[in-house]
Every structure is written in C-alpha cells, then in structure tokens.
Amino acid sequence: MTITAAADGSALGNPGPNGWAWYIDDENWAAGGSPHGTNNQGELQAVLELLRATAGTDEKLLIECDSKYVIDSVTKWMPGWKRKGWRKSDGGPVLNRDLMEALDEAMRGRDVEFSWVKGHAGHPLNEAADQRANAAAKAYQAKQEPRRGPGFTQATDAGAAVAGSAPIAAGARGDDAWGAAPADGPGTPWVPEPVEGPTAGRFDKLSDPSASAAAASLAEPLWAEASDLFDGLDDAPADDPIELRITLSGDEHARLTDLAEAQGVTLEEALRRLI
Known part of the structure; x- marks a missing residue:
C-alpha cells in the first residue's frame, strides 16, 4: 500500500506570515505555520511534518509537491551539501539548513517518493493542502490560532488507528474536531474557501489521488534545471x-x-x- 499525500506552503508577502499543510484525506491532514517566514520554509516544513506524522507506519509514502525547490533539495542537492559541510557549490551556506538537516534525518529508513505537480491546476490533494496552508498563514496574519487538523489517524488493515504526531490533539484545549477552536466558537467546522476553476465544489472528493496522478503526468516543469x-x-x-x-x-x-x-x-x- 502507498500513502499518497500533498504537502504545500504559503507566505503572505514572502516573507511574512506563513503556513504549511499536508493532506491525505479529510480525516488525515495537519496545518500550522509561524508569524514570519518564507514560502520555501513553509513548503519544507510541510514535508517535514508529514514525514514526522507518518513515522509510525511502514507504508511507502508518495509526496506530491508543487515546489521544485523542495524536491530538488531533497533528491538532488542534499548529498552534495552534506559532503561539503552544508555548503553550496559556490561555498555559501545552504539556506534553511535547520529544516534541511531535519528532513535528512526524517527520511532515513523511509520509502519515500516525490512527485511534482503544478500548483493551482486542479490537482485535488494539492488544492486541499494549499487551502489549509493559506488559511494557516492568514490566521497568523490575524494573530489567531490556525486550525491544525486531526493529524495522521489513518487506520491499519487490522482496523486499529495508527498513532501519528498530530501537532495538537483535538480537544486538548477545547478544540473542535478540526483542530484549534475557530474564532466563532468551538464546534464550528472549517469550510475551506471556495476554489475557482476545476476544483470548485469538490472538497468532498479530495481523497481521490488517481485524478491527481493522471493530471500530474501532463504537467510541464516551471523552471529549468x-x-x-x-x-x-x-x-x-x-x-x-x-x-x-x-x-x-x-x-x-x-x-x-x-x-x-x-x-x-x-x-x-x-x-x-x-x-
């Protein structure tokens, strides 16, 4: 079995209030962020949090990202950075080294594959992660607690829940089932902002990774190597x-x-x- 998840980041102003999110389905997702950060930091943090949350499972993990920077950092550049003492080819320090080192540690012994998808192009899981990352960034901008989600609760074949590392357990502070209590009071479910285009009205079907995989095969890279x-x-x-x-x-x-x-x-x- 392969767990397919999307990881995405958002920064308002870049740098500015930022958010991160990973999404598998409506019962398995998490989000967070910080008052100040970059989009790249949000993207990296989303992958790191996903790896940490799913550390208790032996299943293969397929991570969909719309950031070539994240994918290339982990799959291409990291071995060379490590050999050079976390220095780039020009001798300068690697940006976001703390996150890179944490990702390197979290990847050890894991069966992980990355798949690039074009952002804002109707990939269901990517759209869901993007919505949650952006909502987290907006929460920090408004100096509010973001809705953090249920974390990784995906059941095993035996039917027992796999204990993940949800950032904050629902109910720990009177939170509702979505994570942190929203501004209008506990018990109010979060409804994602409407999405224009092919994903409009499809948040009830975001757990279908097949559509994302098919569309991703048609996507063209945004940047040169x-x-x-x-x-x-x-x-x-x-x-x-x-x-x-x-x-x-x-x-x-x-x-x-x-x-x-x-x-x-x-x-x-x-x-x-x-x-």
Missing part, C-alpha cells in the same frame, strides 16, 4: 543593454522570489538566470 541557470553568467555584458519590463502576477512573483531565495541571489539576478 539548476545546472542550466548558470550558463552564460560569465559572459561580458552587451555594449548596449536592453531594458525589458514585464508584468508578473502575484503567484509568478512569489515563484520568482522562491527561486531567487533558493539560489541566494536577487530577484533581478534570478530573472537573468532564467533568461
């Missing part, structure tokens, strides 16, 4: 530079910011590398 981003950086600048102005959506700007942070460069330099 990391090695390609350095091509031509040593070329002499043109005698007559050309000024180019582009308009980015909020989502595009956040992705470019993530890429710049991952490479340790400015937004302008990240855009130059993509070109």
Whole structure:
C-alpha cells in the first residue's frame, strides 16, 4: 500500500506570515505555520511534518509537491551539501539548513517518493493542502490560532488507528474536531474557501489521488534545471543593454522570489538566470 499525500506552503508577502499543510484525506491532514517566514520554509516544513506524522507506519509514502525547490533539495542537492559541510557549490551556506538537516534525518529508513505537480491546476490533494496552508498563514496574519487538523489517524488493515504526531490533539484545549477552536466558537467546522476553476465544489472528493496522478503526468516543469541557470553568467555584458519590463502576477512573483531565495541571489539576478 502507498500513502499518497500533498504537502504545500504559503507566505503572505514572502516573507511574512506563513503556513504549511499536508493532506491525505479529510480525516488525515495537519496545518500550522509561524508569524514570519518564507514560502520555501513553509513548503519544507510541510514535508517535514508529514514525514514526522507518518513515522509510525511502514507504508511507502508518495509526496506530491508543487515546489521544485523542495524536491530538488531533497533528491538532488542534499548529498552534495552534506559532503561539503552544508555548503553550496559556490561555498555559501545552504539556506534553511535547520529544516534541511531535519528532513535528512526524517527520511532515513523511509520509502519515500516525490512527485511534482503544478500548483493551482486542479490537482485535488494539492488544492486541499494549499487551502489549509493559506488559511494557516492568514490566521497568523490575524494573530489567531490556525486550525491544525486531526493529524495522521489513518487506520491499519487490522482496523486499529495508527498513532501519528498530530501537532495538537483535538480537544486538548477545547478544540473542535478540526483542530484549534475557530474564532466563532468551538464546534464550528472549517469550510475551506471556495476554489475557482476545476476544483470548485469538490472538497468532498479530495481523497481521490488517481485524478491527481493522471493530471500530474501532463504537467510541464516551471523552471529549468539548476545546472542550466548558470550558463552564460560569465559572459561580458552587451555594449548596449536592453531594458525589458514585464508584468508578473502575484503567484509568478512569489515563484520568482522562491527561486531567487533558493539560489541566494536577487530577484533581478534570478530573472537573468532564467533568461
């Protein structure tokens, strides 16, 4: 059996109030965040919390992420970083080292596979995780306790619940079944914000991973491979530079910011590398 889950992060302002969430189905999910952080930190924390929550099971774990930075960090770059004492190829320190080291530890002995999915493209599990991560970020922005979810309660074949590591057990502080008590009082279930497009009205069917897997196979990568981003950086600048102005959506700007942070460069330099 394979447990399929989505992990996602959100940051309002990037950096700003941030949230993370992982989602398997309506009975197995968790969310959290911090008053200040980046989108990358939220993405990494979501995967880490998922690994910790499912540590009590021997099942294979398939993690759907819309962050190439997270997937490449864990599956491609981490071995080299470790050999170099958590330094990048240019000698600079690895960003978010504390989370990277914690992920390295949580991955040991686990059968884990990552699958990239395009964000905001109707992948059911990704949409569910995104909704919860964004809701957590908004809760921190409003200085409220986020709804943390039930954690990992998936039953084994024998019917016994697997004890996961839910961040806060429901009922521990008078919380309702969704996690923390909402602002309008205990017992009020959380209804995710409406989703425009192909996921509208489908939160009652988000536990079907087959649709996500089929759609993911059609998705195209958002970024070039990391090695390609350095091509031509040593070329002499043109005698007559050309000024180019582009308009980015909020989502595009956040992705470019993530890429710049991952490479340790400015937004302008990240855009130059993509070109």
